[in-house]
Amino acid sequence: MARYELKLPSMGESVAEAVVTNWLKKVGDPIEAEEAIVEVATDKVDSEVPSEVSGIVSEILFKVDEVVKIGQVMAIIETQESADASAPPQQTAEILMQNISDIKETTLSPQIDFSGAERFYSPLVKNIAKQEGISLDELAHIEGTGLNNRVTKDDILAYIAHRTQPKATTTVAPTPAPPATASPIDQRSYTKHGEERIEMSRMGKIIAEHMTLSKQTSAHVQSFTEVDVTRIWQWRNKVKKAFEANEGEKFTFTPIFMEAVAKALIDFPMMNISVEGTTIIKKKNINIGMATALPDGNLIVPVIKNADELNLRGMAKVVNDLAKRARANQLKPDEVKDGTYTVTNIGSFGNVFGTPIINQPQVGILAIGAIQKVPAVIETPEGDVIGIRYKMMLSHSYDHRVVNGALGGMFVQRVAQYLEKWDMNRTL
Numbered sequence: 001m002a003r004y005e006l007k008l009p010s011m012g013e014s015v016a017e018a019v020v021t022n023w024l025k026k027v028g029d030p031i032e033a034e035e036a037i038v039e040v041a042t043d044k045v046d047s048e049v050p051s052e053v054s055g056i057v058s059e060i061l062f063k064v065d066e067v068v069k070i071g072q073v074m075a076i077i078e079t080q081e082s083a084d085a086s087a088p089p090q091q092t093a094e095i096l097m098q099n100i101s102d103i104k105e106t107t108l109s110p111q112i113d114f115s116g117a118e119r120f121y122s123p124l125v126k127n128i129a130k131q132e133g134i135s136l137d138e139l140a141h142i143e144g145t146g147l148n149n150r151v152t153k154d155d156i157l158a159y160i161a162h163r164t165q166p167k168a169t170t171t172v173a174p175t176p177a178p179p180a181t182a183s184p185i186d187q188r189s190y191t192k193h194g195e196e197r198i199e200m201s202r203m204g205k206i207i208a209e210h211m212t213l214s215k216q217t218s219a220h221v222q223s224f225t226e227v228d229v230t231r232i233w234q235w236r237n238k239v240k241k242a243f244e245a246n247e248g249e250k251f252t253f254t255p256i257f258m259e260a261v262a263k264a265l266i267d268f269p270m271m272n273i274s275v276e277g278t279t280i281i282k283k284k285n286i287n288i289g290m291a292t293a294l295p296d297g298n299l300i301v302p303v304i305k306n307a308d309e310l311n312l313r314g315m316a317k318v319v320n321d322l323a324k325r326a327r328a329n330q331l332k333p334d335e336v337k338d339g340t341y342t343v344t345n346i347g348s349f350g351n352v353f354g355t356p357i358i359n360q361p362q363v364g365i366l367a368i369g370a371i372q373k374v375p376a377v378i379e380t381p382e383g384d385v386i387g388i389r390y391k392m393m394l395s396h397s398y399d400h401r402v403v404n405g406a407l408g409g410m411f412v413q414r415v416a417q418y419l420e421k422w423d424m425n426r427t428l
Contacts, residue, residue: 002079004053008068011042011333017069018042019202022124022153025057031077038074039124041202045300045336046329055079112136120150128156145295146328154201154296161199203298214360219400222355223409226393227416229371231424232256233390239428247317251428254290254323254345255315257368260418261343262286262307268411272340274361275402289339289359290319292326293348301359302326303339313428346395347371353393363403366412369393 011018018040025037036048037057059076062068112130119140121129129139134156142159144151200208236253243251265272265286274281286308289301302322304310310318325331342359347370356367369392376389396412 004077004079005073006075007073008070010070015042017067020062020064020066027057027060029057045331047333053079124153125151125156132160211357214357218358220397221400223396223412225412225416226391227419228389228391229419230390231422235424243428249320251316255319258288258315259312260415263418264411264414267414271364271411273363283340287338287340289342291344292323300326302331302335353395356397358397358399363399365397367395
């Protein structure tokens with residue numbers, strides 16, 4: 001009798017565990033090889049875990065919301081050869097009884113006909129809707145935050161929480177009669193509007209723990225430098241329309257910044273390291289994490305692998321692809337692991353500079369501020385003049401346990417030099 005142990009696979013560097021969010025199969029269900037059996041979540045990504053074999057699910061060892069360590073057995077699957085006539089009669093009867101129980105449960109549960117649905121709903125969303133008795137008409141009115149306004153798991157769970165939550169009541173304090181000599185301030189009435197308590201999302205909790213751990217682990221220190229990006233601004237305006245016409249997608253500033261960071265990491269390899277206890281690990285690959293804000297307010301960091309080997313056109317296509325699929329919750333576990341350095345573009349929210357938290361076990365993160373048009377002193381052979389320039393701030397946070405101020409400051413200054421000395425005749 002062959003029994004296959006389904007173990008939680010590696011979910012990325014520094015990820016030691018995951019939370020079970022949903023079982024897609026029940027005990028007694030058949031499953032095919034490469035078919036997803038369970039959904040799990042880490043602080044980096046939500047992911048489905050597939051089975052490597054075909055067979056029958058015989059045991060599920062972890063419940064929803066329980067934490068599983070990497071390598072732990074999550075379920076037992078009996079392969080096809082173990083489910084034939086040679087199986088013990090008692091075991092076969094138990095599987096049959098479980099299947100009958102599942103059929104009864106399904107039959108007694110309200111069923112929804114999705115054949116007439118005008119919107120696309122994932123199997124997970126459909127399953128939640130059936131379990132919670134949400135009608136097709138209700139689903140149609142749920143605002144989706146996924147790709148093409150698709151209703152995601154978080155959307156429908158938020159709807160369920162709001163639907164079942166009792167309405168908040170407000171308490172109005174009685175207005176006392178003002179004294180005869182009351183001032184306008186004394187006469188003002190006070191209305192207490194109550195408060196709303198919002199539970200943090202599962203991903204929000206994990207991110208909060210990860211950020212707190214980073215501050216407790218690393219001695220954070222920051223260096224800042226101002227960069228004149230007028231040449232880049234003008235060059236991008238010259239080439240972006242042709243790129244968009246040929247590639248069918250936008251050409252943003254992000255790939256330019258990523259290329260400059262990759263070059264600086266080549267120049268300063270001791271910024272491309274990680275720390276394990278008292279051991280420093282020099283990374284041979286330059287894999288740059290790209291912090292990406294999600295529609296629900298959370299954050300994910302897809303990784304540009306071997307960023308130093310990409311030309312600018314290739315970098316632009318990788319950046320656009322990762323950002324698009326990150327916001328649609330379509331990243332694979334391999335695409336959020338093995339980062340060696342991280343970049344976050346806080347300028348997209350209009351922020352000028354910031355003090356980002358290091359993404360452990362890396363030792364540095366660069367925040368790119370908003371580009372602003374400002375008056376500046378320009379040196380010319382005839383003397384200094386005042387002109388309009390495009391400038392931004394770079395904020396570099398680094399781990400002072402292993403990166404001193406000289407290295408941290410020289411690194412961010414080198415990034416600035418690559419940006420300020422941009423070749424205006426460069427082709428894309």
